[in-house]
Amino acid sequence: MENNTTFMVLSGLLTLGILVMFWPRARAMMQHSPKGSGVDWISAILPLLAVVGFVILLIAAV
Amino acid sequence: MNHNETAVVRSPEQVLAANKTIRNTYTLLSMTLIFSAVMAVISTGMNVSFMTGLIANIVAIALLWLVLPKTANSSTGIGVLFAITGLFGFGLGPLLAHYLHAFTNGGQLIATAAGGTGVIFLGLSAYAMQTRKDFSFMGGFLAAGLIVVLLAIIGNLFLQMPALHLALNAAIIMLMAGFILYETSQLIHDPHVNYIMMAASMFLSILNLFTSLLHLLGALSGDD
Numbered sequence: 001m002e003n004n005t006t007f008m009v010l011s012g013l014l015t016l017g018i019l020v021m022f023w024p025r026a027r028a029m030m031q032h033s034p035k036g037s038g039v040d041w042i043s044a045i046l047p048l049l050a051v052v053g054f055v056i057l058l059i060a061a062v
Numbered sequence: 063m064n065h066n067e068t069a070v071v072r073s074p075e076q077v078l079a080a081n082k083t084i085r086n087t088y089t090l091l092s093m094t095l096i097f098s099a100v101m102a103v104i105s106t107g108m109n110v111s112f113m114t115g116l117i118a119n120i121v122a123i124a125l126l127w128l129v130l131p132k133t134a135n136s137s138t139g140i141g142v143l144f145a146i147t148g149l150f151g152f153g154l155g156p157l158l159a160h161y162l163h164a165f166t167n168g169g170q171l172i173a174t175a176a177g178g179t180g181v182i183f184l185g186l187s188a189y190a191m192q193t194r195k196d197f198s199f200m201g202g203f204l205a206a207g208l209i210v211v212l213l214a215i216i217g218n219l220f221l222q223m224p225a226l227h228l229a230l231n232a233a234i235i236m237l238m239a240g241f242i243l244y245e246t247s248q249l250i251h252d253p254h255v256n257y258i259m260m261a262a263s264m265f266l267s268i269l270n271l272f273t274s275l276l277h278l279l280g281a282l283s284g285d286d
Binding site: 008012015018022032048054055 | 112113116119120123127167170171174178181182185186189193195197198199200201202203204205206208209212213215216219232235236239240243275278279282283
């Protein structure tokens, strides 16, 4: 039980650490990323939808 | 004018340099993936505890954030990257052992998750390479998405909601798929990209994709 609590606390601290370390890069990405047009987004969404379909297929197959 | 429609004229030297970076990145990525898989098999066989796995992950993340950026421009960076990926692989062992012991179809789940990850990565990379589209516009969206997911992961450590856990794994799969498109496009279009840092980024996307797919398959198709 105590071991489990330590594991949870360490996991939480690790995730928080990742969040803190990633924040400056994330802020830069959010501020400086170029804007995509509708066509650009469709070209990105289509392969992502294919990934969704593939994952559903995997879940059904196992 | 849309940035994605901007004609980029490159000299033959620049094209050769970009091709060399792409080749170096994929070679290094393949080698680190193999090394990481070997380390995962070793730690699964050793039956290491989840705590040991977590410590391996903490050391790997510390190396990734603090050491790799300082060594990525020298050959030392390759050694550091192998250390990082080896530690991540070692940290994966307890999770794989758990799936093998807790589910009767654990081996099938792991093989399906690994195969699925390979198909998704190769498919998305081939799509980005073939279309040569610039997916840099996805950067802000992916960064914001990752921040939200990290906050939700911390929240779910307290809430312990299985449905949220499932939703987070599904979200991570989508985010990592997006990152693969973004990173592959960066490899093609950014002449200043460092192949060691790119291999590290792609390795992380693949690792996160694999673990989330495994969790999703385990939750929805696992036989206890």
